[in-house]
Amino acid sequence: MxxxxxxxxxxxxxxxxxxxVIARPFRWLEAIWAVAGAGLLLALGLLPLDQGLRAVLRGTxxxxxxxxxxxxxxxxxxxxxxxxxxxxxxxxxxxxxxRLFLLIFCVGAVVTAFLxxxxxxxxxxxxxxxxxxxxxxxxxxxxxxxxFVANAASFLLPISNPANLVLYAxxxxxxxxxxxxxxxxxLAAIVATYAxxxxxxxxxxxxxxxxxxxxxxxxxxGWLALAAIGATAVALLAVSWLNVQLGLPTFVLGAAxxxxxxxxxxxxxxxxxxxxxxxxxxLVAGLFVLVxxxxxxxxxxxxxxxxxxxxxxxxxxxxxxxxxxxxxGANLTNNLPAGLVASAVVAQAHPPARVVDALxxxxxxxxxxxxxxxxxxxxxxTAIRREGVNVGFWRFLKVGALVAPPAVxxxxxxxxxxx
Numbered sequence: 001m002x003x004x005x006x007x008x009x010x011x012x013x014x015x016x017x018x019x020x021v022i023a024r025p026f027r028w029l030e031a032i033w034a035v036a037g038a039g040l041l042l043a044l045g046l047l048p049l050d051q052g053l054r055a056v057l058r059g060t061x062x063x064x065x066x067x068x069x070x071x072x073x074x075x076x077x078x079x080x081x082x083x084x085x086x087x088x089x090x091x092x093x094x095x096x097x098x099r100l101f102l103l104i105f106c107v108g109a110v111v112t113a114f115l116x117x118x119x120x121x122x123x124x125x126x127x128x129x130x131x132x133x134x135x136x137x138x139x140x141x142x143x144x145x146x147x148f149v150a151n152a153a154s155f156l157l158p159i160s161n162p163a164n165l166v167l168y169a170x171x172x173x174x175x176x177x178x179x180x181x182x183x184x185x186x187l188a189a190i191v192a193t194y195a196x197x198x199x200x201x202x203x204x205x206x207x208x209x210x211x212x213x214x215x216x217x218x219x220x221x222g223w224l225a226l227a228a229i230g231a232t233a234v235a236l237l238a239v240s241w242l243n244v245q246l247g248l249p250t251f252v253l254g255a256a257x258x259x260x261x262x263x264x265x266x267x268x269x270x271x272x273x274x275x276x277x278x279x280x281x282x283l284v285a286g287l288f289v290l291v292x293x294x295x296x297x298x299x300x301x302x303x304x305x306x307x308x309x310x311x312x313x314x315x316x317x318x319x320x321x322x323x324x325x326x327x328x329g330a331n332l333t334n335n336l337p338a339g340l341v342a343s344a345v346v347a348q349a350h351p352p353a354r355v356v357d358a359l360x361x362x363x364x365x366x367x368x369x370x371x372x373x374x375x376x377x378x379x380x381x382t383a384i385r386r387e388g389v390n391v392g393f394w395r396f397l398k399v400g401a402l403v404a405p406p407a408v409x410x411x412x413x414x415x416x417x418x419x
Contacts, residue, residue: 016037017290019033030378031286034285037286038287038293051296058288061162064250064251065247066281066284066379067281069115076123076226078272079224080221087134088215090131090213096208097209109156113157117150117374119232125143125380137207144201147380148400150376151373159240162246162375163363166339167363181418182415185357200399225261277379291341320412326363327363328369330366354415371393371400
């Protein structure tokens with residue numbers, strides 16, 4: 001890694017763009033800062049145009065996955081599925097806010113495992129807000145449950161987080177081997193996250209909520225949306241088993257469901273299209289380009305060399321150290337591009353499986369520290385803003401600092417115990 005003027009300029013631009021994504025000066029969307037930083041790298045010649053284009057195209061599967069999930073979510077919201085699910089959750093809680101919190105956390109873990117953490121953020125968040133409104137409860141602890149479990153349960157299965165497939169690339173372990181290596185660490189992460197979040201929000205969860213609310217009947221469109229979400233879960237498990245990328249099947253199911261419901265309702269597509277948070281797509285593209293700019297400065301080669309040295313000294317120490325550092329670093333660039341960097345480092349350093357697995361835990365679970373750490377949390381933030389709720393960087397960090405570190409430490413320790 002050469003300390004040249006071009007490299008220093010790249011690091012400054014990437015740093016400022018990342019700060020813009022985190023702090024949102026002037027309340028501009030995160031995507032504006034990511035795209036501005038990426039555009040500046042290309043305009044100044046700090047990153048060759050062809051490499052920038054390749055970086056954008058590298059995210060194609062992620063874009064397709066997100067479009068499919070966002071369409072499913074918007075259709076489900078418009079057809080009343082979230083209201084029906086919210087009423088069911090409130091009635092099962094039987095007047096206990098703490099029980100409602102636990103119920104939402106458990107459902108979020110299941111949705112994350114079988115549909116991905118992005119689906120939890122996109123699909124569940126509106127339902128959780130509706131449940132809080134129906135229960136006349138403080139929505140923030142319940143929304144936090146949705147956000148934190150989305151990352152905590154995101155390495156139980158290969159499909160639980162797009163970052164899993166980004167980090168392992170074409171070498172994703174078979175499902176049986178995956179469960180052997182990650183079942184215990186996932187359980188440790190989920191339990192630790194719940195316990196820490198429950199303690200952090202205990203004052204807000206102490207009071208009662210509504211005992212019961214009217215259960216709305218699900219419309220035919222709502223049943224169709226529910227069936228589509230279920231079919232998506234089955235399809236994702238199937239393509240994961242076959243080691244096929246997730247984006248295209250998710251996009252096809254989301255687009256087909258949207259089209260069927262629009263035709264059935266004889267409705268124009270524009271109101272539904274306007275409800276989708278499209279700004280997430282340029283945000284992801286911009287982040288991929290920013291990481292490509294970092295890689296162009298020689299950062300990847302330097303990190304690979306450092307990892308080789310650490311593994312030679314102690315593979316367990318390298319796993320713990322690299323996983324912990326990546327858990328923190330994912331909050332600086334977002335976990336998807338951080339996973340790309342980690343994947344490139346792994347391809348050069350060829351570390352043992354326990355080191356790669358610790359890196360995965362770091363890139364999946366570490367983002368619970370900050371609101372910009374993972375794409376799922378950014379999607380969650382976008383969803384709650386639509387409901388008139390806003391959680392700033394520092395507000396989330398105060399909770400994340402209590403929740404993320406013990407969960408990361410316990411999950412990595414559990415992985416090292418397996419051998």
